[in-house]
Amino acid sequence: MAYHIADNRLRTTQILNVKVESPTVKTFSFRDGQCAKAQPGQFLMLWIPGVDEIPLSILGVEEGGLVSVAVKNVGQATKALHEAKEGDVIGVRGPFGNSFSMIKGSVLIVAGGTGTAPLVFLANRLLPSMTREVFVLGAKTRDELLFMNQLEQSFNRSQVQLVTSTEDGSCGITGLCTEPVEQILAKETFNIIYTCGPEKMLRKIFELAEEHRTNLEASLERLMRCAIGLCGSCTIGKYRVCADGPVFTSKQLREVKSEFGNSKRNLTGRKIPLD
Amino acid sequence: MRESRLTVDLAGLQLANPTVLASGILGYSAETVENIVNGGAGAAVTKSIGLKAREGYANPTVVQANCGLINAMGLPNPGIKEYVKEFKRIKAAVSNVPLIFSIYGYSAEEYATIAGEATAAGADALELNVSCPHVKDTGSEIGQCPETLAEVVKKVKASIIRPIFVKLSPNVTCIADVAEAAVEAGADGLTIMNTVRAMAIDVDTAMPILSNKVGGLSGPAVKPVALRCVYETFERVKVPIMGCGGVTDWRDAVEFLLAGASAVQVGTAVSLKGSNVFRSVALGIDKYLKRKNFGKVEDIVGLSHRR
Numbered sequence: 014m015a016y017h018i019a020d021n022r023l024r025t026t027q028i029l030n031v032k033v034e035s036p037t038v039k040t041f042s043f044r045d046g047q048c049a050k051a052q053p054g055q056f057l058m059l060w061i062p063g064v065d066e067i068p069l070s071i072l073g074v075e076e077g078g079l080v081s082v083a084v085k086n087v088g089q090a091t092k093a094l095h096e097a098k099e100g101d102v103i104g105v106r107g108p109f110g111n112s113f114s115m116i117k118g119s120v121l122i123v124a125g126g127t128g129t130a131p132l133v134f135l136a137n138r139l140l141p142s143m144t145r146e147v148f149v150l151g152a153k154t155r156d157e158l159l160f161m162n163q164l165e166q167s168f169n170r171s172q173v174q175l176v177t178s179t180e181d182g183s184c185g186i187t188g189l190c191t192e193p194v195e196q197i198l199a200k201e202t203f204n205i206i207y208t209c210g211p212e213k214m215l216r217k218i219f220e221l222a223e224e225h226r227t228n229l230e231a232s233l234e235r236l237m238r239c240a241i242g243l244c245g246s247c248t249i250g251k252y253r254v255c256a257d258g259p260v261f262t263s264k265q266l267r268e269v270k271s272e273f274g275n276s277k278r279n280l281t282g283r284k285i286p287l288d
Numbered sequence: 289m290r291e292s293r294l295t296v297d298l299a300g301l302q303l304a305n306p307t308v309l310a311s312g313i314l315g316y317s318a319e320t321v322e323n324i325v326n327g328g329a330g331a332a333v334t335k336s337i338g339l340k341a342r343e344g345y346a347n348p349t350v351v352q353a354n355c356g357l358i359n360a361m362g363l364p365n366p367g368i369k370e371y372v373k374e375f376k377r378i379k380a381a382v383s384n385v386p387l388i389f390s391i392y393g394y395s396a397e398e399y400a401t402i403a404g405e406a407t408a409a410g411a412d413a414l415e416l417n418v419s420c421p422h423v424k425d426t427g428s429e430i431g432q433c434p435e436t437l438a439e440v441v442k443k444v445k446a447s448i449i450r451p452i453f454v455k456l457s458p459n460v461t462c463i464a465d466v467a468e469a470a471v472e473a474g475a476d477g478l479t480i481m482n483t484v485r486a487m488a489i490d491v492d493t494a495m496p497i498l499s500n501k502v503g504g505l506s507g508p509a510v511k512p513v514a515l516r517c518v519y520e521t522f523e524r525v526k527v528p529i530m531g532c533g534g535v536t537d538w539r540d541a542v543e544f545l546l547a548g549a550s551a552v553q554v555g556t557a558v559s560l561k562g563s564n565v566f567r568s569v570a571l572g573i574d575k576y577l578k579r580k581n582f583g584k585v586e587d588i589v590g591l592s593h594r595r
Contacts (some may be wrong), residue, residue, distance in 0.1 A: 020350045021352055021355070022351075023348070023351060023352065023488075023490070024499060025490055025492035025493065032501075056346075058348075059524050060347075060348055062490070062493045062495050062498070063493075063495060065346055065347050065499075066347035066348040066349075069348065071542075074439055085445070103495070104348075104490065105381075106352065125441070204555040237347075238344075238347060238350060238361065239349070239350040239357075239359070239559075240347045240350070241352070241357075241559040242558065242559050242562075243313050243314070243350075243489050243555070243558060243559045244312075244313075244314075244349070244350070244361060245314040245315060245316045245317070245320055245335070245555065246315065246364075248314070248317055250319045250348055251319040251320060251322065253314075253320070253325045278316065279343075280343035280344060281342060281343055281344075281364055281365060281366040281367070281370075282316040282364055282366050282371075283337065283341065283366035283370055284317075284367055284521070
């Protein structure tokens with residue numbers, strides 16, 4: 014039997030393209046055959062040599078092995094990555110974790126901040142098979158609404174609707190993206206809700222979905238080290254986000270209600286409140 | 289506990305089967321340990337806990353290697369004071385299987401202090417991690433020196449009544465010498481072995497991949513080494529041994545039992561097979577015993593020494 018740990022060794026590749034998406038977010042593209050086979054929702058571990066290795070959701074894959082990830086400048090590792098140029102060497106392992114179920118029919122997608130990345134990947138894949146889609150895109154400001162033009166272009170179809178919200182009111186509905194979701198769910202029913210973003214937002218969307226008896230899948234984020242389900246850094250309840258997730262169903266989220274949206278583990282393994 | 293072919297008495301601990309969760313794998317929370325126990329583990333060892341909280345090293349902390357895994361986590365743990373709260377939750381969640389509390393320290397006194405708090409929190413036994421290959425001044429520094437190791441074991445033995453297992457390092461000239469020193473000092477059992485000091489280098493950047501540069505190799509790659517360590521030690525000591533290193537299926541486990549282990553620890557294979565690896569290994573051992581007409585696990589412990 015092949016030992017699958019060895020099948021997914023770290024390999025190096027060059028950054029082929031860097032694109033500025035917002036004042037704090039850049040998209041990096043590189044070639045990696047294994048990650049190019051990823052499904053929407055899966056993630057990879059990206060090594061910035063000499064700095065750190067960080068988990069990133071896959072934003073998209075193209076034929077020929079091109080893979081892209083969106084990176085927000087939030088800490089030491091992401092700052093180093095933001096300073097990287099085309100031609101710089103990075104390391105990659107993955108893809109890891111599960112993926113969104115590709116349910117056909119009517120779909121509500123709710124994206125907050127950099128949580129938009131895996132949902133753009135999902136929306137592109139779902140496009141041919143869906144009958145109705147509402148994509149709610151939320152951010153703090155207009156500048157931080159990610160991939161809006163790309164979404165508008167690919168959604169050039171009547172059954173797809175893009176709804177934006179910003180906390181400062183600079184674009185679309187003023188407030189958190191949970192507000193338009195509440196209004197939409199009051200008027201319309203969906204086969205499923207897909208969501209990714211800050212966990213407090215996910216918790217709110219989960220509760221709205223429960224209220225409207227609609228199935229939901231949310232992609233979660235935790236501190237990650239091994240990415241292969243061994244070290245326990247990323248656990249939520251009995252689940253390991255890296256290996257059992259990162260995508261969790263409503264049924265699973267009900268089982269981890271005390272932690273979901275409330276707590277995570279820090280570097281020492283101690284449970285701490287979510288920001 | 290119901291007697292069966294698989295039940296094992298391990299220095300007074302009663303195990304329903306001889307598979308044990310190795311230290312460092314999951315083990316922070318009650319829910320994850322419960323999941324491992326539901327997967328069929330006969331006992332579980334916690335993460336190694338020290339006196340103070342430790343954040344561990346920066347990533348990369350794990351390198352996926354040929355037939356195994358190199359890790360240098362750096363003993364991340366919330367410290368004994370914080371962890372005993374979680375340990376009590378673990379204890380409540382899995383009251384039916386023995387819980388072995390793994391501890392590390394920087395001195396004999398520190399080991400004894402942590403040991404006291406661990407047993408007060410309900411630890412069924414202790415495992416002294418004296419063999420972590422990647423944290424300075426604890427681990428290998430203690431486990432590679434028989435005199436220092438003996439001092440640690442004596443101090444802990446004097447302060448608690450629960451059984452003490454000592455987890456030995458393969459990174460020594462003669463593991464049986466170290467094992468003998470531990471047993472003479474009062475160890476009730478041994479875990480053989482910890483990871484093998486190892487590293488990985490990326491050829492493109494010429495950089496060591498682990499942030500700590502050096503880590504410990506686990507998984508199928510180290511099984512033959514661990515097996516030899518168990519075999520050599522069994523001839524020199526009388527206390528029970530938990531074999532640890534690359535156990536992935538029942539055949540690996542039986543090899544360890546034949547070499548002289550009374551139980552086997554499973555770690556890296558959890559990544560490969562999930563928590564049910566414990567059940568599948570235990571069932572495989574049971575089938576082997578039945579097929580070979582052995583009545584109990586202990587009937588084959590060390591059998592290879594008589595062949």
